[in-house]
Amino acid sequence: MIEVRFQRGLYLPEPDLWLDPYDAQPWAFVSHAHADHFARHEMALCSTVTAALVRSRYGIAESRLLPASFHTTVERNGFRLRMLPAGHIAGSAMLHVTRIADGSTLLYTGDFKVRKGRTAEPVVFQQADLLILETTFGLPQFNFPSPMEVESAVLRFVHDALADGEVPVLLGYSLGKAQEALALLTEHGIPTLLHPNVADMTVACREAGVPGLPEPLILDGTPVPAGHAVIAPPNAVRSKLLRALGNRRVAMLSGWAMTPGASFRYRVDEAIPLSDHADYPGLLECIQRVRPKKILTVHGYTREFAAELRLRGQEAWSATGNDQMELALAPPSARGFLTGSGIQTTASARHVRPICALADFTSLCRLTGETSSRLEKIRHLAAYLKGLVSDEDLARAANWLTGRALPRAADRRAVFTGGATLRRALLKLPGAREERYREISISQADAARTTRLLLQELPLKPEPLDLAGLAAFFEQLASSPGSLARIDLLASRLRTLHPAEGETLVKLLTGDLRIGLKEGLVEDAVAEAFGAEPTSVRHAHMLTGDLGETARLARHKRLEEASLRPLVPIKVMLASPMPDAASLVAALAERNDGNPLWLEPKYDGIRAQLHKQGDQAALFSRDLRPLDAEFPELLAAALELPGDFILDGEIIAYAEGRRLTFHDLQTRLGRLSTAQGDLFSGPSNSQSQSSSSLPPVRFIAFDLLWHAEQSLLHHPLKERRQLLENSALRIPHSALIVPIAVAHLPPDADAVQAAFKLARADGNEGLIAKAPNSPYSPGRRGKGWLKLKTSTTLDCVVVAAEQGHGKRAEVLSDYTFAVRDASNGQLRIVGKAYSGLTDAEIEDLTEHFKRHTLSTERRKHIVEPNLVLEIAFDSIQPSKRHDSGLAMRFPRIHAIRRDKTAADIDTLQYAWSLVDA
Template sequence: MIEVRFQRGLHLPELDLWLDPWDAKPWAFVSHAHADHFARHESALCSETTAALIQARFHLAENRIEGLPFQVPILREGFRIKLLPAGHICGSAMLHITRIKDNASLLYTGDFKTRRGRTAEPANFLTADTLILETTFGLPMYEFPNQLEVEGSILRFIHDAFADGETPVLVGYPLGKAQEALALLTENSIPTLLHPSVAAMTRACRGAGFEMLPEPIEFEGYATAGHVVIIPPNAVRSKLMRGLKAKRTAMLTGWALQPGSKYRYRVDDVIPLSDHADHPGLMECITRVRPKKILTVHGFAKEFAAELRAKGMDAWCAMGGDQLELPISQATQRIGANNSPRHIRAICPLADFSDLCRLVGETNSRLAKIDFLASYFKSFTEENDLRLAVNWLTGEALPRQSGRQPLHVGSATIRQGLLAIPGAREERYREISSTQNDTARTARLLLQEIYLKPEPLTLLGLATFFQELLGTSGSLERIKNSPRDSPRCTRWKGKPSSKF
């Protein structure tokens, strides 16, 4: 097999060729024109489109770039070298090399995507003995919705914002997702304004032959009704955006599947538009390449290699550090998935309230939120229940009264109460909490994994529980009281209770 080394980057010593190295090298393959894959090499090997984008973006001298057409082999030092489309962004390429004397072969994917997009050449795989695989989304939980569903989410976000009199702002990298979103909006006749950095990269893509993209119109700090704005992540809170008052933001990223991503990015919505392969895409690549050995790089490289070894494949993280003695963590399963019939929803007023909270939280349209609330309020027959629900929707556990302190038990107390439930494990709580930074969402995800016996619970019953908590003194007594009703809650009922 062809030898591969890792020294702050992947190196093929027989060719003295580096693959997307972090530092400038005498000769290096550059898979695409994103900044994290580029250094000012003495000689850079890349696709023709990437060569044009590198010159436009990084101003590297033309005599230091060797741009090759796809599928056309060249011979170097006893090796046949061929570039294949990677499907990641405009011009992204995989590197396929064959040692002529014995036909040993290697495929380096770089960043790639198996799903077809509008602005990247479709990925094309060849079989190889060794596969160096980019594994950004190398956990089973990362399985993206189909393309039509993702694009539908983008268009729905836009039209909901329009309906509420707001300007939709899509956030994506200036080279790649920004052009993919622009192509989608152009196809749907939605006028779009581009942040200057996005406009510059769009012009570069058009100059490299992607003329399906429209001539960019730059965003100058204001937008008339019916226009969408596309900006890079570092511009969300920039001075340029401050003048756009009535706006609604959505981050376009595969990390949208990670719980709590909307709060981490501090945007109104996250949509899983990605220019990387998801977990099924990684498995599809392996099936099509049929390698004897697999080296994983980037993202969840160790976890994905361990998963492949469990399936009987010769797979290792290219950077080393694999641990054979440890099984794959349960955390690799999709967080939020519930494939077992452990939870049987009991019909009860609190469950209805929880459903309302979920529906209101899942939509960005203010008009839709109003409709959900109106339908819910009309269902009440008891004025006291209506009063409780309205109060809880303000975020207060108990109505405010003169001289009464608000009920506050603290996240640490809630944590101890949850851990007092039979079947709750502290290490699992910590694992979930580290991805959430929110006690209520952590409670929902933890309760989802515990065997529960839900029983009907009225709004008055929960209010009585809050009153009892208010009457306790000290965290320890509250911890003792907290788990009493928890096993009777479904995960969705547990979330608002913790939130209050």
């Protein structure tokens, strides 16, 4: 090992180098520009950003600084020195030291943070034999909330203060936390005044190239303008400048907010755990990623954390040497940690996290979830995927990163676990108590977090698990004969997992990793990992229906082998909405070249694909969900037709010689809670109905995508329709109508408007106009297909749900909904509605929104935008009430669109087109 001494600072005698010493030294490494890590050394090695900040803050001459870029090497006395980003504040660095003679290595972390911030370079770890680890928050109680929760707390504090006519004041160190808070508020459009000390450091950070910081607005004693926040250092809280504010509301930003009585101790209104240090899980993650042979702890709870590591079987000591004379340690069952309120025992500390492939996957998910930058997410994912050795592990990981436990193409069974199943599995674990489970579950409102927190308190024996083992478990779980067997299997597996991996398992089983990943982003990561074009990866994935298979093809440069095939769904081609007949005719003028318009009815049904290959048939919704259980008669009808095919069409309710409405179809769709009701289950028994009570349905085909061993996607529409009309598929069947009727009208707005009125009178939603020469473009909403429908509804996604009043006081019955701004992809609120649903539907939605709550604000739940409602309204007008600039008059819920996803909602631009309608 490289020798380390502690002499009012850390000293490496062989390279004659000090590490963040308290006193001025001839040659020292300075990890960052905070005052407690800097002294006026004769020569200081530091990062280029730290050098700029030190010069600005302390007036140090350039001749006494040796700035170096991250990852570059400096040689000294037979040692290679390399700085790595520490993630603490802007410019903060770790130092990796290698002895050239024998390759022995050391990593000094300095102050560091695992979670990615807005103004500091993300942390980078490197393996080392000896790890000198900063342990400011080295007790298990310091398990910080997720970044999203912390940021929501900051924004809620600011908005609440402004709403009450008070000035929100955030206290954070002038260098570091102040800039993090400023970047957060700036990102959300909140103007901010800075204390002069904070302003000076912000100017220095801007000059050093730190991103996300605006030109400072300085707090100068004049009245604070309405709508502005203030950021100041903690020591200024009782300064004349802040006392002059009068009606202020103050929050302290500090990791010490996790300790009891923090608000009282700091004498502030609120303490929020925004920290620039690693929390307890972050310290453990650092150790896992560095994999040292020996650990020295510095700063904070050095003895307590080192003692815990020794109980885990690692050689670890406080760098100050005050624990190395211990003669004995308490047994694991009796150990505790000294806190402000006395000795605190913890069961979570017993869990030694195995080094295994699943732990690496979990660490990737955490790192990705805490990264706000899309490009950074892609880089993290690409590096991980590229590093997987086997094609099998690559395929598994690629699919799991989209939250799918089993690949869609390989297994069309539902892959969800519900609260009842998970609760029963957790309560089968030794030491689990139902009252404790209920307490955690209510506080978290999240199955995965509940699992992690409960497992932390139980006497588990974590074992290593590779990706193949987890995949085998998913297969075993999916094929289990009943709910009791599934509960036993899940309990047995959770018993052998570290709490962090248990959380990952539950996230996969519930179908959402909650780390900000969508399929498109993982597709881009696959492309970057294997040097492929993102468009080629997306096209291949669209055809295979399996991101794992697509990743394998990309690795071996064989993306061109991907092909459309039956029983594997693809995204449907979409029609762009038009506000009126004249706009529709004008939009098709160029593509149609004066030819008659091709018009089809737009039915009030469910868009679906009908597949057949040999003796198998399948039915898929527009979001690629299997509909086999809901419409078995359509599968039976498809099997009676000759040949193999993929049809695109619409499912409608049809009885007594007439078409019914979408509301009639809803009884055929599984209740919203079905997919969440039990593990790997289809519709539950409670949802099943006799065939006599279900409205009859028909599948109306309007396109042929695959036939006679050939993909027809690139064929023009008129050729696809000719093949459809000339094929044996025209054989009439009571449940199938092939093909849909087509009207050919002159390109005249009056003729189209007349046809639209006729379609509406016939019970349809409107019209679809198609260019006869258009290829089939899966998942795209281009100008080849246009739709004209009644302008009194919008497809919106719910972003918030509130408790109702009176008899609805116990349910979430008031829904705030949004459309998407096509210019930047942001969701913009257009209204709020609470009428139009039955009590049973409201109960279903309440359970859904509670499972998908991101945060709560008194009676309001901010929810994941994953449920689409069709909203009817009398008119829509410009308004400052919502961030869309629009408001609906008399909005009401027309339908729950379970057949649509957030990707299918209407755009803000389309909503604006309806203002004068």
